Amino acid sequence: MAAAGAGDGGGDGEQLTVLGAWGSPFLVRVRLALNLKGLSYEYVEVDLAGKREQLLAANPVHRKIPVLLHAGKPVCESMVIVEYLDEAFPSAAGLLPADPYARAVARFWAAFVDDKLLSGWLGVYDAGKTEEEKAAALAETRAALDALEGALGERAGGWFGGDSVGLVDVALGGFVPAMMASEPTTGLRIVDPGRTPLLAAWVERFCALEEAKAAMPPFDRILEAGKKRYADLQAAAAAAAARE
Structure with missing residues (x-):
């Protein structure tokens, strides 16, 4: 478990946590989006072989990483997470055009x-x-x-x-x-x-x-x-x- 990112990220009610596995390209997407938007987050490495309880609870449907926890609420699937971040933090650098x-x-x-x-x-x-x-x-x-x-x-x-x-x-x-x-x-x-x-x-x-x-x-x-x-x-x- 490690803290990562350097940005506003909000207060305790806005806590961002990412569940992932180090080599996943889909994790790279999420971390990149967080970095581009300047958001602070906590990263938790998940043992996929063991399917840690936190992952199973956060993503019981697909049981896959990455998962974003925003104030404890899970968001799953890398591109869904990326768009969610863009909508949830509109004041940060936008990833989608306005048009x-x-x-x-x-x-x-x-x-x-x-x-x-x-x-x-x-x-x-x-x-x-x-x-x-x-x-x-x-x-x-x-x-x-x-x-x-x-x-x-x-x-x-x-x-x-x-x-x-x-x-x-x-x-x-x-x-x-x-x-x-x-x-x-x-x-x-x-x-x-x-x-x-x-x-x-x-x-x-x-x-x-x-x-x-x-x-x-x-x-x-x-x-x-x-x-x-x-x-x-x-x-x-x-x-x-x-x-x-």
């Missing part, structure tokens, strides 16, 4: 990150898929990155939020540590400067943000965990092939 149409566009691309990019990316490493299915998943991942490259190119200022970090930047930013660790652990480069130069430049800008640095887990730890996970996936795939 209704621009908000709808931001929500569309934030959902696209999970619905298309993440789903395809996970399929590349699914031990239960055939090589043809994995190739299709890789093509889906690259198509999603191409679409995000196009969306970023329509924004002035270098961020999906325009001149400042917005909802889509937070949604995609959660996966930056895993993107950076992908090539040294699996040989697959997620963001290729030759194919998506705007996204590659965006990743560099993101990693330079102080709020992002404070939200992301140590890279060496992510790298170590990624190598182990990939080795386990390869072993599972080999075992499945041997049973055929």
